[in-house]
Amino acid sequence: MQIETIVKRNVLIVYLIGELDEYSAEQARRKLDKRFEDANFECVIFDMSKLTFMDSTGIGLLIGRYKKLYKKNIRAYIQNPCLQVEKILRMSGLYEIMPRLSNSEVI
Amino acid sequence: MQIETIVKRNVLIVYLIGELDEYSAEQARRKLDKRFEDANFECVIFDMSKLTFMDSTGIGLLIGRYKKLYKKNIRAYIQNPCLQVEKILRMSGLYEIMPRLSNSEVI
Amino acid sequence: MNFKNEMILKFKAKSVNESFARSAVAAFLLPLDPTLEELNDIKTAVSEAVTNCIVHAYEKGEEDIELACSIDGDTVHITVSDTGVGISDIEKARQPFFTTKPEDERSGMGFTLMETFMDNLEVLPNQPLGVIVKMSKKIGNKGG
Amino acid sequence: MNFKNEMILKFKAKSVNESFARSAVAAFLLPLDPTLEELNDIKTAVSEAVTNCIVHAYEKGEEDIELACSIDGDTVHITVSDTGVGISDIEKARQPFFTTKPEDERSGMGFTLMETFMDNLEVLPNQPLGVIVKMSKKIGNKGG
Ligand SMILES: Nc1ncnc2c1ncn2[C@@H]1O[C@H](COP(=O)(O)OP(=O)(O)O)[C@@H](O)[C@H]1O
Ligand SMILES: Nc1ncnc2c1ncn2[C@@H]1O[C@H](COP(=O)(O)OP(=O)(O)O)[C@@H](O)[C@H]1O
Numbered sequence: 001m002q003i004e005t006i007v008k009r010n011v012l013i014v015y016l017i018g019e020l021d022e023y024s025a026e027q028a029r030r031k032l033d034k035r036f037e038d039a040n041f042e043c044v045i046f047d048m049s050k051l052t053f054m055d056s057t058g059i060g061l062l063i064g065r066y067k068k069l070y071k072k073n074i075r076a077y078i079q080n081p082c083l084q085v086e087k088i089l090r091m092s093g094l095y096e097i098m099p100r101l102s103n104s105e106v107i
Numbered sequence: 108m109q110i111e112t113i114v115k116r117n118v119l120i121v122y123l124i125g126e127l128d129e130y131s132a133e134q135a136r137r138k139l140d141k142r143f144e145d146a147n148f149e150c151v152i153f154d155m156s157k158l159t160f161m162d163s164t165g166i167g168l169l170i171g172r173y174k175k176l177y178k179k180n181i182r183a184y185i186q187n188p189c190l191q192v193e194k195i196l197r198m199s200g201l202y203e204i205m206p207r208l209s210n211s212e213v214i
Numbered sequence: 215m216n217f218k219n220e221m222i223l224k225f226k227a228k229s230v231n232e233s234f235a236r237s238a239v240a241a242f243l244l245p246l247d248p249t250l251e252e253l254n255d256i257k258t259a260v261s262e263a264v265t266n267c268i269v270h271a272y273e274k275g276e277e278d279i280e281l282a283c284s285i286d287g288d289t290v291h292i293t294v295s296d297t298g299v300g301i302s303d304i305e306k307a308r309q310p311f312f313t314t315k316p317e318d319e320r321s322g323m324g325f326t327l328m329e330t331f332m333d334n335l336e337v338l339p340n341q342p343l344g345v346i347v348k349m350s351k352k353i354g355n356k357g358g
Numbered sequence: 359m360n361f362k363n364e365m366i367l368k369f370k371a372k373s374v375n376e377s378f379a380r381s382a383v384a385a386f387l388l389p390l391d392p393t394l395e396e397l398n399d400i401k402t403a404v405s406e407a408v409t410n411c412i413v414h415a416y417e418k419g420e421e422d423i424e425l426a427c428s429i430d431g432d433t434v435h436i437t438v439s440d441t442g443v444g445i446s447d448i449e450k451a452r453q454p455f456f457t458t459k460p461e462d463e464r465s466g467m468g469f470t471l472m473e474t475f476m477d478n479l480e481v482l483p484n485q486p487l488g489v490i491v492k493m494s495k496k497i498g499n500k501g502g
């Protein structure tokens with residue numbers, strides 16, 4: 001999978017691109033933590049419009065990033081998941097800690 | 108696979124759509140022979156722009172159709188194969204009996 | 215007419231094969247003409263079962279995972295088995311958020327997702343070693 | 359570093375499984391990052407070998423086809439085997455346009471296409487019955 005980031009008005013938007021599973025998780029984790037070190041942003045939005053597949057490994061990864069960001073007082077949000085990803089996010093209760101932005105809130 | 112046909116200026120254009128292999132060949136053969144019964148055309152062009160895969164079963168099928176049409180004095184041509192299909196048509200020598208129309212000849 | 219078909223896939227417990235296992239199962243199911251959502255549910259469940267063999271079953275080395283898939287009419291049966299360390303308390307393992315690898319950021323949601331996305335889930339000990347996961351799902355439920 | 363991987367696929371000799379076999383092999387090879395043309399060459403060769411098992415090997419019934427695929431560095435090895443009637447004169451069978459089923463509109467180009475699209479082709483008798491087709495191809499030839 002690929003990861004692209006941009007900062008817009010103090011918001012770091014993280015585009016997750018491709019498939020997020022055990023195979024791709026380690027590298028994704030490393031890239032994200034490296035990007036988060038330099039905290040030139042006030043909140044993070046994970047944009048999932050180009051994430052074509054995710055399983056529970058992705059849930060673990062997102063919870064892990066949530067915890068690290070929380071310590072720095074940075075909140076995280078999710079936007080644009082496809083149906084498959086949406087189902088997993090909903091069932092695992094992830095939206096309780098990383099709310100999903102509705103379309104009107106999308107940046 | 109699907110087959111669609113139209114007649115344009117006495118030419119029957121046959122669109123082969125999908126994958127042509129042993130699984131799809133029998134039905135394709137039946138449909139084509141049925142369509143050829145009513146010979147309201149003077150030549151046939153197999154348009155392969157939407158044929159995503161073909162193997163040697165397809166070669167056998169095309170030779171078989173060629174023979175049946177030849178008896179009725181109807182010539183057959185091929186146009187727009189993708190690279191995979193083109194390679195097989197070329198290697199099997201099929202173009203010697205069913206020439207490929209170059210783009211300028213395309214109807 | 216009752217369409218029947220079956221296949222068995224054996225592959226190494228390497229994470230690069232997760233995507234392969236999902237795609238192979240999806241390709242096998244195409245003749246059933248599943249909806250995209252049904253296909254994704256099954257791919258997710260397969261991904262969870264295969265990931266578990268890779269992450270939990272084998273201490274080291276790349277041993278084999280066996281994935282069997284059969285179609286019986288409109289029902290898909292999938293069995294994923296390994297010959298690894300096994301699970302001592304299966305009931306506990308199946309609970310949501312239970313994981314023995316929190317330090318690896320495992321979420322403990324694997325079995326819960328398999329259960330939710332499939333109609334049926336059985337987790338059994340394999341003989342002499344390892345785990346067998348059996349799942350099934352009816353395709354085309356909407357119509358019926 | 360020499361990437362290695364392997365899988366074995368067992369499935370019924372039904373023509374509906376041809377497309378499945380091609381897709382499964384393609385999915386397995388994706389980590390090698392093959393070009394579309396390389397992937398299509400291999401899919402075509404697999405399709406020919408699997409079709410032969412379905413059309414020629416078994417008189418009736420739907421017996422098993424075994425497809426093994428391994429990756430060793432940049433080389434793909436594929437073995438397709440059946441336990442059917444076998445081939446009495448393999449050399450003759452491999453000749454272009456030779457077919458024992460002209461009445462079924464077979465073209466006799468199967469082995470010729472496998473040979474052309476792969477780097478190597480061996481056709482061997484299976485023990486005690488049937489045929490083994492072994493093929494291999496190097497991926498990324500262009501670069502080398
Ligand atoms: N194939 C397996 N072999 C050994 N242990 C397993 C296997 N599958 C699951 N387990 C055990 O069951 C627990 C729960 O599994 P699961 O619900 O998939 O969550 P997770 O994989 O995130 O830990 C795992 O933490 C592990 O201890
Ligand atoms: N798996 C097999 N089992 C038995 N006979 C086979 C098998 N594969 C090929 N053959 C024989 O070899 C011949 C040539 O095969 P091939 O070149 O693929 O052409 P085709 O399949 O069009 O006949 C076949 O006609 C058949 O007699």
